[in-house]
Amino acid sequence: MAEQVKLFGVWASPFTRRIEIALKLKGVEYEFVEEDLVNKSDLLVKYNPIHKKVPVLLHNGNPICESVVIMEYIDETWKGAPILPRDPYERAMARFWAKFIDDKCVPAIWKACWSNDEEQENAIEEACELLKTLEAQLKGNKFFGGQTIGFVDIAANTIGFWLGILLEIVELELLTEEKFPKLCKWIDDYVNCSVIKENLPPRDKLLAYFRARQQPPTGSKD
Amino acid sequence: MAEQVKLFGVWASPFTRRIEIALKLKGVEYEFVEEDLVNKSDLLVKYNPIHKKVPVLLHNGNPICESVVIMEYIDETWKGAPILPRDPYERAMARFWAKFIDDKCVPAIWKACWSNDEEQENAIEEACELLKTLEAQLKGNKFFGGQTIGFVDIAANTIGFWLGILLEIVELELLTEEKFPKLCKWIDDYVNCSVIKENLPPRDKLLAYFRARQQPPTGSKD
Structure with a gap:
């Protein structure tokens, strides 16, 4: 079959x-x-x-x-092209950082983009701290997985691709090269890596999609 | 070394x-x-x-x-006495249900025990629904892991032991045999399984510990 x-x-x-x-x-x-x-x-x-x-x-x-x-x-x-490392400790680290992205970074980024006033200021500060922590994990490597894309890189696609689009819509300068040099380099390498490039939605289409779903300007934002 | x-x-x-x-x-x-x-x-x-x-x-x-x-x-x-099943699909199911316990059941149970009035009523209803869903996963098995303790059983220790103590403190009748016959049977088998029994804190000591930390009825959760 x-x-x-x-x-x-x-x-x-x-x-x-x-x-x-x-x-x-x-x-x-x-x-x-x-x-x-x-x-x-x-x-x-x-x-x-x-x-x-x-x-x-x-x-x-x-x-x-x-x-x-x-x-x-x-x-x-499917055994070919491992996504998680083989070593149990490295696997644990990959699982820890994927969980960190889902439990901490994603909610904070969302709040930083879609809340208002003081709540937004606090959320931006929190998101920046979390992204700093995540950035430090890159150490001297090209990807979170080392020289090739791995579990954490795939989990971090929200940051590697979606975040830039959300920030463009809400007109926030959060992810600058001055503040996040390694993370910005990673984003560049990430979206230009062939397997990622070929499997991300078109940027313009995604921008239009999120713009259409943007919250009404209930606060000072916009 | x-x-x-x-x-x-x-x-x-x-x-x-x-x-x-x-x-x-x-x-x-x-x-x-x-x-x-x-x-x-x-x-x-x-x-x-x-x-x-x-x-x-x-x-x-x-x-x-x-x-x-x-x-x-x-x-x-440590390879002996596997905690996760060997089959990839069964492993995925175990991970799914452990995540369900941590992301859904634990926060709902906490809220059901420590909130007030209408918020508490809603939380109790939600907790009951989640526990019903979890109970259904036992099917005809003694443990979530089948005939022996596994990943989901260990993750569910909050429900297997801590929940009963919290309910006693806040005087809630949530986990009755009429409502949750299979879950109650599991709790009984669970706490009487030797590896669990020998590794749980003394019930009286835990009861005193949580009583001492009980919030005043108007206070918010710490």
């Missing part, structure tokens, strides 16, 4: 793109099913009854949910 | 106890360092500079933080 790999996702979602990047890195063929989050499909609700969110990977009829869990599954199922 | 395994933790913390259970399951000898969270040691801050939280596992000088990350590390480093 031919292997069946289906990905239920949203083209503009960084979490969906994590899975596309992981599958492409492994050279796994898959069918992409675009979801409408305003009108979720019966299949999405069937395969992710708990969270009803994208991405969902369906592999030979078995659904897997939560992007980080799916990334680990992909790495364990 | 003899292997050095040190655990920085707090005796009353379910997250610390996860690590103790995992190490005991593997038969790993370790030194326990009790932390005072009001006056954190320099070593805790040195080994977990990001979160400054327990537990931290120090293995041959290498610190690992975040209980779920540590559990994976322990399982990959």
Whole structure:
């Protein structure tokens, strides 16, 4: 029986793109099913009854949910081009930093971009501190994974690509080369790495997508 | 060189106890360092500079933080008595449910126990729904891991032991046999399983610890 790999996702979602990047890195063929989050499909609700969110990977009829869990599954199922390092301690570090991105950086960035006034100022300060901490993890390496893209790089696609677009929309100068020289260099290397470049949405399309969803200017922002 | 395994933790913390259970399951000898969270040691801050939280596992000088990350590390480093299943799909399911416990159940339970009035009513309802979902995962099995304790069971120690104590303190009847027959049976089997029984804090001591920390009814959670 031919292997069946289906990905239920949203083209503009960084979490969906994590899975596309992981599958492409492994050279796994898959069918992409675009979801409408305003009108979720019966299949999405069937395969992710708990969270009803994208991405969902369906592999030979078995659904897997939560992007980080799916990334680990992909790495364990298709052995070529490892995403996580082999050494247990390095694996633990990769898992720690991916969790740091999801639990700390992503919410702080979101708040820095979409809140107002004093709340926004505090959120920007917090986001900058978190990004400084993350940047320090690059040490002298090209990628978080060393010389090649790995688990943390893929998890950090929110910062590598989406963040710049959000900052452009809300007109915030947060991610400057003066403040974040290593992180900016990483972003440049990241978006120019072929597997990433080929699997990110078009910048203009994403910019238009987020502009259309921008919050009404309830505060001083804009 | 003899292997050095040190655990920085707090005796009353379910997250610390996860690590103790995992190490005991593997038969790993370790030194326990009790932390005072009001006056954190320099070593805790040195080994977990990001979160400054327990537990931290120090293995041959290498610190690992975040209980779920540590559990994976322990399982990959000491091979006997597997904590995660071998099959990639079953591993993904175990990771999904451990994440569900940490991201959904634990905050909801905490809120159900420590909030007031309408907020508490809503929180209780939410906690009950989440616990129903978790209970359904037991299916016909003795443990979440099947016939033996596994990753999800260890992650669920908050529900297996701490929840009953919190409910006793705040005088809530949430976890009844009528409502949760399978979960109550699991709790009974869980706390009576030797590796768990020997690695949980004394019930009376924990009850006194949480009673002493109980918030006044109008106070907000610390």
